[in-house]
Amino acid sequence: MPRRSRKGPQAKDAAMLPLPHGLGVVLGAGVTKTSATIEKSPFSNLPSIADSQPTVDSIANAHPLPIPQTSFTPEVPVEAIATTAVTSEEAGVKKIQTPSLFRLETASVNTPISGGRQLRPRNPKVNVQKSLAQDTLSFSVTKLQHADRQDSKSTTLKRKAQTEGISDAGNQDILEPKTKRAKRIARKTKDNPYGLTPGVSPFPTWVPPTAEQCEEVFDLLRKTHNTVLTQSPEVIPPPSLEVTGCGEVPSLLDGLLRTYLSTAVSMDSSNKMLQNVAAKFGVLNGGIGNGSVDWNNVRLHKTEVLYDAIRKGGLATEKSKNIKTILDMVYEENVERRKAYLEERKTGVHANVFAAAEKTDGQKDFEVQAVEQNVLSLEHLRGLPSDDVMKHLTKYPGIGVKTSACVILFCLQIPCFAVDTHVHRFARWLGWVPEKTNADDTFSHLDVRCPDQFKYGLHQLFIQHGKLCGKCKANTVEGTKDWAVLDECPLENLIRRFGKRQSKPKGGQEKKKQEEKIKEEEEDDEN
Structure with missing residues (x-):
């Protein structure tokens, strides 16, 4: 069954659009099933590009195809080969014969002409050959660009060298790259698994404790715990x-x-x-x-x-x-x-x-x-x-x-500031070490800062005071009724009990966790 054709002024306007030079379309009649007869013009009588126009006798029954509105200008001379459309009348019916494509070719005259139905124009195959002068010019431009990049890189390196104080002897274009910085050596190694720093504090800028501070704390605690052996x-x-x-x-x-x-x-x-x-x-x-x-x-x-x-x-x-x-x-x-x-x-x-x-x-x-x-x-x-x-x-x-x-x-019997749970706690509360310091770094710091004559006594006194002082024990809570009746701590004006529980625990689960924590700290205090 033949397809329905578009009628009216829209079909006429679409069919009358001019074709650009060098391009052509194939129009199918779509009226009868009779095969179209294609008559090819002799090669010697081919029209030029400017004169070649497709001839269409009837456009009422034609199916217009989309035609690009932009013009095409080939970069090199091409030769257009076209066939003419032949019309005939049989039994009073006009038939439109199928014309061949208007093709852009770079082939010779002996190139065979092909015809058939084409839905859209093909992109022209254009072979552009560069001349020797163009190749030489392109190479020269590339070489100049490379030289500019090298000069820019050399200038940057020289500026960097001048900024960092590196000598630029010999006016080298490109300086040798700087060696990588040495990696930071970790304190904890296979031979030193605890990261100890013998003779050197891990906190060089942390001044406390001074000899006067150690002596003051020693005297205060010895008065309170006079039965503790403070000398080896x-x-x-x-x-x-x-x-x-x-x-x-x-x-x-x-x-x-x-x-x-x-x-x-x-x-x-x-x-x-x-x-x-x-x-x-x-x-x-x-x-x-x-x-x-x-x-x-x-x-x-x-x-x-x-x-x-x-x-x-x-x-x-x-x-x-x-x-x-x-x-x-x-x-x-x-x-x-x-x-x-x-x-x-x-x-x-x-x-x-x-x-x-x-x-x-x-x-x-x-x-x-x-x-x-x-x-x-x-x-x-x-x-x-x-x-x-x-x-x-x-x-x-x-x-x-x-x-x-x-x-x-x-x-x-060598002077050495051994650090257990009590010593670590008081060292942080007194501000002798940073708050978040671990026990091993606390040992390394105190062993350097504290005078030898106080190491044995302060170790023993801190342990005894941590076990007996109600306000410094781990299982007491600051701010409760029991706290108010506790004896005054001799170090009250020197310490800051950060991390100490401030109020009585409430709730079942929370209270259970607090009791378990207190039990663990009490076991540590007994040591």
Whole structure:
């Protein structure tokens, strides 16, 4: 069925639009199914571009196609090849024959002419060839642009060099790039896992505490707690099998492990653990470890046996594994040192072990005898600077800065400001360290700022005051009725209790959380 044709003035106006030169469209009659006859003009009689116009006899039944309104101007001479439209009349009906496309070609005359239905004009295929002069000009422009960029870069680098004070000897066009800045070395390393700064404060610009401030606090607390021992004893007392203590025993290894047992648990719990260990593994008789636990016997047993002895004290799984590892490490060190000293006796070559150069012949003989008597020992650390002892002790698993500092202060009797929960709290409240400082940095700062004569006494006084002072204890709440009847604190005018609970807790869940927190802080206070 033939398609309906558009009639009326719109069809006439659309069909009468002029075609641009060099373009053509194919118009289909759409009236009959009779194939159109295409008659091609001879090539010799082809019209020019200006004269070539499609001839249409009838436009009433034609289907107009969209024709672009913009003109097209080819950049190079092209040749238009067209066919003429032929009309004929049969039985009084006009038929429009299909003309071929007006095509823009760059081909020769022998190019075959194609005809057919075309919906839209094709883009002309134009091959533009650049001349040698154009190529030369383009290359020259590119070269000049590259030179300009290089000059601009050179000028920028020179200005930067002048600003930063870099000499520009030789008038170089482009300076060599600056080397990268060295990376910041972290304080915590494999050899220094706690980030300690021996002899240097981690807060160089933080002046407190001065010697006068330390003396003022020392005097105020000593008047309040006059029964506290504020100076190291001349002779270390024999070890107790009832009280763990803070490492104030003759044997260095015994003091280290006693202090480790007391960490993160209450004093009653640590005392029970020590009593069970002594009952299970026995006590040494004779030597520097006389009356202390036979730690070599602990080493010879399995970890499960040690776990059963201390499991009621708390943290038994972790502590039993670490104690076994420490004892094995100490045993290997003792055997290695004995072997090195015996080799020194034979060859005369000095033993190449830690701190061997500082030892006398009698001290070396003592170490050899201790291994032969199955006694574990760390006595070779005596006489060394506190920084070297701290570095050596903290290599053992579970032994931190606080435990090592306690051993140095109480067992080796070397001035060292050990920082526990109470010392850390008062140091921040007094403004001796920044508020958000951790315990390890507090130790490093106080150990540098505080005079040696106050380190032992302030450590003991802070612990005693933290346990007894009602307003400074962890389980009291500021602003309550009980707070008003508490005794006055001797440090009231010097401290600022930030972080202290200000009012009585309310509500079930909140009250339960506060009670749990108070219980944990009370356990820390007992240490």
